[in-house]
Amino acid sequence: MSESSEQSGFRPDAQPDNRPMPLADARARIIAAITPVVETERVALADTLHRVLAEDLQSDIDVPGADNSSMDGYGFAAADAPEHGARLRVVGESFAGHPFDGRLAPGECIRIMTGAVVPPGVDTIVMQENTRTDDSHVVIDTVPARGSNVRPAGEDLARGDAVMSAGTYLRPADIAVVASIGRPEVAVFRRPRVAFFSTGDELRPIDGPIEPGQIYDSNRYGLAALLDELGMDGINMGVVGDSPEALRAAFKKASTADAIVTSGGVSVGAADFVLDVLGEQGRVDFWRVAIKPGKPLAFGTVGDARFFGLPGNPVSTAVTFLQLVRPALVRMAGGTPAPATRFVLPTRTALDKRPGRENFLRARMEMDGTTPGVRAIDHQGSGVMRSMSAANCFIVLPAELGEVAAGTDVVVEPFAQAIWDHPAD
Ligand SMILES: Nc1nc2c(c(=O)[nH]1)N[C@H]1C(S)=C(S)[C@@H](COP(=O)(O)OP(=O)(O)OC[C@H]3O[C@@H](n4cnc5c(N)ncnc54)[C@H](O)[C@@H]3O)O[C@H]1N2
Ligand code: MOO
Numbered sequence: 280m281s282e283s284s285e286q287s288g289f290r291p292d293a294q295p296d297n298r299p300m301p302l303a304d305a306r307a308r309i310i311a312a313i314t315p316v317v318e319t320e321r322v323a324l325a326d327t328l329h330r331v332l333a334e335d336l337q338s339d340i341d342v343p344g345a346d347n348s349s350m351d352g353y354g355f356a357a358a359d360a361p362e363h364g365a366r367l368r369v370v371g372e373s374f375a376g377h378p379f380d381g382r383l384a385p386g387e388c389i390r391i392m393t394g395a396v397v398p399p400g401v402d403t404i405v406m407q408e409n410t411r412t413d414d415s416h417v418v419i420d421t422v423p424a425r426g427s428n429v430r431p432a433g434e435d436l437a438r439g440d441a442v443m444s445a446g447t448y449l450r451p452a453d454i455a456v457v458a459s460i461g462r463p464e465v466a467v468f469r470r471p472r473v474a475f476f477s478t479g480d481e482l483r484p485i486d487g488p489i490e491p492g493q494i495y496d497s498n499r500y501g502l503a504a505l506l507d508e509l510g511m512d513g514i515n516m517g518v519v520g521d522s523p524e525a526l527r528a529a530f531k532k533a534s535t536a537d538a539i540v541t542s543g544g545v546s547v548g549a550a551d552f553v554l555d556v557l558g559e560q561g562r563v564d565f566w567r568v569a570i571k572p573g574k575p576l577a578f579g580t581v582g583d584a585r586f587f588g589l590p591g592n593p594v595s596t597a598v599t600f601l602q603l604v605r606p607a608l609v610r611m612a613g614g615t616p617a618p619a620t621r622f623v624l625p626t627r628t629a630l631d632k633r634p635g636r637e638n639f640l641r642a643r644m645e646m647d648g649t650t651p652g653v654r655a656i657d658h659q660g661s662g663v664m665r666s667m668s669a670a671n672c673f674i675v676l677p678a679e680l681g682e683v684a685a686g687t688d689v690v691v692e693p694f695a696q697a698i699w700d701h702p703a704d
């Protein structure tokens with residue numbers, strides 16, 4: 280039996296046929312429901328990693344500010360060294376931060392270092408490995424072409440250039456570029472406030488003992504780290520028990536955030552109340568997505584907040600966060616989510632698959648000698664978080680597919696991703 284025909288008692292209007300929603304549709308609906316934050320603040324550049332730029336930046340200066348040398352060597356006028364073996368008198372030096380302020384007469388050159396200003400009269404630099412010194416002279420064994428090793432002013436950015444536009448998610452390289460034009464502070468969007476909590480009577484804090492039947496609340500630590508990595512303002516609300524009353528109180532408290540992310544209690548069990556309380560205190564936009572792991576995901580609204588009810592199985596929590604919550608939060612933060620980078624590799628192992636849900640198998644891309652391939656982690660249970668930790672990619676198998684034989688080309692999605700679109704890319 281195909282999984283898509285599974286039934287449940289719950290029927291949000293959004294899914295009149297009661298089937299789990301295809302993942303692409305769920306993602307599109309979530310993205311369409313997100314409103315980006317608009318408030319901005321000025322922040323020291325050093326504190327802007329993974330913040331979203333809220334202003335267009337233009338350069339007031341040339342970077343670099345002057346023609347400069349790309350080599351340690353000697354600078355001269357090409358006309359003075361018409362052939363290999365030319366001999367020039369060394370009359371001064373230009374160091375980075377200490378320009379040469381004299382003038383060159385015919386037959387003269389200067390010692391010059393990488394990054395040092397190329398003075399008027401010098402149009403060519405020879406690297407010192409191609410020279411010999413001879414008293415106060417230098418012999419250029421191999422004369423380079425005119426203009427060699429001179430980096431022009433403004434090579435990186437010219438005065439007036441557009442440097443970066445509002446909506447850019449700031450990566451380390453971007454921060455270095457902004458620093459290069461001398462901006463100690465920039466305007467960024469306020470970070471979305473994302474309230475998150477775990478649900479489950481079995482969950483215990485990680486700094487105490489556990490009894491049989493109890494487990495440590497690991498999902499909340501994973502979620503906190505994922506939110507942190509995205510630059511969100513995470514509001515850690517702890518563990519909420521499996522009771523409608525406790526959930527009502529938690530939903531109420533979280534309803535002033537921009538988003539709420541929970542784990543657990545969204546399936547059909549007798550202690551799964553998240554969906555009921557979401558319907559009661561807010562609105563269910565849809566429930567259940569044709570994704571494995573992660574099917575019972577719920578999306579909706581509570582007060583001001585977009586609500587993501589992630590399934591409690593730890594791998595399901597992680598996979599649904601990456602596939603559905605992360606792009607939504609990128610948009611909420613003022614950025615543009617990038618489509619996943621994917622490519623094709625042969626699978627070294629046969630893959631179990633039933634038609635019905637798009638599968639995200641945890642896998643490792645690896646080389647066999649010089650041949651790249653991908654190998655699924657042995658244990659694919661949605662409670663086996665080590666499968667995520669040991670993996671470096673997903674194998675993504677389309678919903679309709681059945682079993683996959685070893686040697687078949689499969690779609691691979693590396694964990695290391697450009698997750699937001701970068702206008703300069
Ligand atoms: N009769 C059916 N049962 C289940 C179905 C179904 O379609 N019919 N779907 C299964 C699928 S798929 C998933 S995924 C889970 C989702 O369950 P819930 O979201 O209701 O999550 P819980 O029942 O609360 O917990 C599931 C599992 O995960 C552990 N857990 C929960 N929270 C944490 C946490 N913070 N840290 C670590 N581990 C956590 C929990 O102890 C359970 O073992 O439902 C299936 N059932
Ligand atoms: O889809 Mo559930 O996520 O198998 O574990």
Ligand SMILES: [Mg+2]
Nearest residue numbers: 544546548551
């Ligand atoms: Mg459950």
